[in-house]
Amino acid sequence: MGFPHVLKGKLLTVTGSLLSGCIAILLISAIVSAGCLSGPADHQNLPSQAPASSAIVPTSGSTGLLVPVTITGTNFSYGVSPSIWLAKPGEADIPAQDIVVISPSRIRCVFALPTASSSTGQWDVHLQNAGGGSAQKIGVFTILDEKALPFVWNWSNENGWDGWQHTSACSDSGTRTGSCLEHGPVIVSGHGEYGSMVTYDRVSTRSSVSKTFTAPGSTRWSSVTFRGVLSPSSVPRLRWLSIDANGVNVFSANATMSPPGNGQPFTIVRSFAPANSVTIQISAGQDLTVRDTTQYTLQFDSLTLS
Structure with missing residues (x-):
């Protein structure tokens, strides 16, 4: 006669006699793979539903900034994060x-x-x-x-x-006799002056000033206007x-140019x-000093950022 056996929720009947001392072994995995058993899988790949976005907050950001946003909607995928772009x-x-799926209806990311x-x-x-x-x-995020x-x-x-930060130096003096002193920075008759006082002949000078300016809020500047006077040299092609x-050079010229x-x-x-x-850095110098000029300075009148 048959003997009922319950395997993974299925009632099976094995017919025939069992010898004393023998054990009937049912290879469940083999039976399942042969299609004899069908049970619920441990993991199911359900068809993915199309996502729908309903809102993005904030709805705008300024050029050049990192803007964190929150996107709300439905059916956002878990596991592998969705791709998002403007x-x-x-x-x-x-x-x-930095995409983070908070829930199927909420995502945070950064643009x-x-x-x-x-x-x-x-x-x-x-x-x-x-x-x-x-x-x-369509058209829900504005770059300002x-x-x-x-x-x-x-x-x-x-x-x-x-x-303002400042630095001044002479180079290539070698074994020459002379001096190289910093001139300024000082205020003379309502304008600034900075440079080098040099008694060396045929050495290079360089004087630089720099300062960082920050615009209000997220506003930005994109232009610099500088007014001044470069002290003259008898060899203007070496004066610069x-x-x-x-950190990006926006102007460079010698004194032969206007x-x-x-x-x-x-x-x-x-x-x-x-x-x-x-950060604005303004530099001036003389590639080779000459005997009849001992002071290499730059006059600073005004600087405008706009």
Whole structure:
């Protein structure tokens, strides 16, 4: 007769006699693989539902900034994070960073917004689950280019050299006899002066000043205007001036060019990558000193960030 056996929730009947001392071994895994048993799987791959995004907060950010956002909606994928990006015709996509799925209806991520002014305007938000379902919201995120109001630094007795760093040096003096002293920084008749006092002949001089300025809030500057006078030299091609903004050279010329000219007042206007914090470095020098000139200075009248 048959003997009932319960295996993984299934009632099976084994017919035939069992010899004394023998054990009927049922290989459950073999039976299952042969299709004799079908039970619930430990893991099920359910069809993924298409996500839907309903809102993004905040809805805007300024160029050049890291902007954390929260996206709400439905059916956001767990496990493998979804892909999220901003898109605008004619511009490269902006992929989200640090994506965290809080729940199937809430995601946090960060967008590194580009610095170029051409990126301003409305962008579409795209989201694609790991399973392939996707969603988009058209024109719901705006990149802003918030320009800071112009800021003017005048080298007057009020502002002076507050907060400015400075360095001055002579090089290639070798075994020559002479001296190289720092001149300033000082205020003379309402303007700044800084440079070198040199008695060496045919050595190189360099004098630099720098200061960091920060615009209010998330606003940015993108232009520098510097007014001053470069002290003259009998060899103007060796007399030079340079300006750096955030470590990038935006102006470099010798005294044969205008600006800066050889002892004439100048106005230099240059652009730089928009930034909320701007470090300006202004340098001047003489590649080789000459006997009839002992002082190499730069006159500082005003600096404007706009």
